[in-house]
Amino acid sequence: MFYKSQLKYKSKTKKKNYFNRLVEAGNWGDLIFERLTQFFALLVFLLVILIGYEMYSGSRLSIQKFGWQFLVTSTWDPVKEIFGALPAIYGTLVSSFLALMISLPLGLGVAIFLSELSPGWLEKPLSFLTELLAGIPSVVYGLWGIFVLVPWLRISVEPFLNKHFGYLPFFRGAPYGFGMLAAALILAIMILPIISSISRDILRSVPDSQREAAFALGATRWEVIKIVLADSRSGILGATMLALGRAIGETMAVTMVIGNRALISPSLFDPGYTMASIIANEFTEASSDLYLSALIELALVLFVITIIINMAARLMVWRMDRKWETVK
């Protein structure tokens, strides 16, 4: 008899079964506890939806007026109310990719050193230092950029580059200091810890049997590392993309050193603008609804780009985590 009634419950929906079971047991506490935590989880769910919706509704005015043209117009003129995001998108992508080009080899080098070579006594403080680098607020990086990095670029680096590599279009023009190069350097410093610490963890997750097999075949250390690197390709790519996502959304440090002019110029000495820094600079000054709406649309574009990059990155790191589970 008892079994029959249980079978009946199971044939109904799963949820009701659970609910009934709890009530039958007189166990209201469990039910309330679960529903309470579920409520907060739903809150997070709604929050993300709300974020997307708020930005869409806030930028509706600008979307209606400019449409897709917003993304390819190169004028950003608040006085005439013509808003095009192209210089900002250009500045964001160029500064971020430059930063990646600088910090990817460095970060990988650090990761290899930390996971494969470094003696134990050096490894801990070095890891700690790179983590500290990640903990410095971005506004402090910006402060350092304004008063240390920019003058250094203006006085020594940029004239040097101009003198010796001036035939390239990247190194022409007056050395202001403030500009794309400064932004890329600051970004490179800021994303280094992300690349190095995630890559280090990924290199470590490769089982030692891989290394031992290679050593047994008479490989040199570097040849072993090459094999380990090949094994962790997708994880390192994921780390790189996480860093790219961070660089694209980085605001304060970039705003403080990039020069803030909506300009598309091949020269790295020239000032530029990024999506995040336009928002940071002009949001409180936005005098008309359309202006504000265009700024919110910039935030929306930034939101969409970073979400796509982050999702791809997490997918790759996650696949990497799965990879060795069967081997171990």
Place this chain on the structure above:
Amino acid sequence: MEFNLLRRKVNNYVILSLTFIAAAITVLPLLFIFYYTISKGITYLSLDFFINMPKPVGEVGGGMANAIVGTLILIGIGSAIGLPVGIMTGIYLADFGRNKLGKVVGFLTDVLSGIPSIVVGVVAYTLVVIPMRHFSAFAGGIALAILMIPTITRTTEEMIKLVPDSFREAGLALGIPKWKTSVNIVLRSAWKGIATGILLGLARVAGETAPLLFTALGNRFWSTKIFQPIASLTVYIYDYAKSPFSEWNQQAWTASLVLIILISLISLLFKFLTRSKYKSR
């Protein structure tokens, strides 16, 4: 054959030393930043800086008492909203998360942690500042809460999952209801880990500037009112760094030093707490 071996060996040493150089170059900017922040910031670092108000341009001295208190208030508002949401969501993901909602929320937490802080600022502006028609500490607190939720949710979830199942089973075997087991046994065992997650979230949020620019805005005067604009250390650093007055630039360095000390204290506490029984790795 001989030559090939030599080439491989040389290759080996060259590249291994390159990785060492990479490690050295990475540490360099950190040392530079610390050197400048400490040597330039120490000029104004005195008791005055902590208890005085900012002075107008041209007058020497003055402190940032309002900004220090403002930063603490903003973190307080952020935690008051962010902590319950983050911790409860973490409990849900760990205890009941093996269903569709759990997977979706877990994924959205990752999405949330990838959103640039300036975008969060824009959202807090449209959500709070526009309906209220003025900037406020509350709006800034909301932005900080959104930023800390993913960190806290994820650590809470991981720490709860680290508690051995035998603890749970022991509780259930004694006939204790599931929720009491969760709260009194599992949560209590995982508490140290969760506390470090909270500290990590606070450290991240304490250094944020972008989401405060157009929510909390900043304030030259003493204010502890939640629905009024409020000063914060980070926004002060930004404003003072851009200003043409060298006196203010100097104070920006001092504010940075104070901020870094604050954050280091938080992360030191974090390091200390992670030495507890249940290590994550």
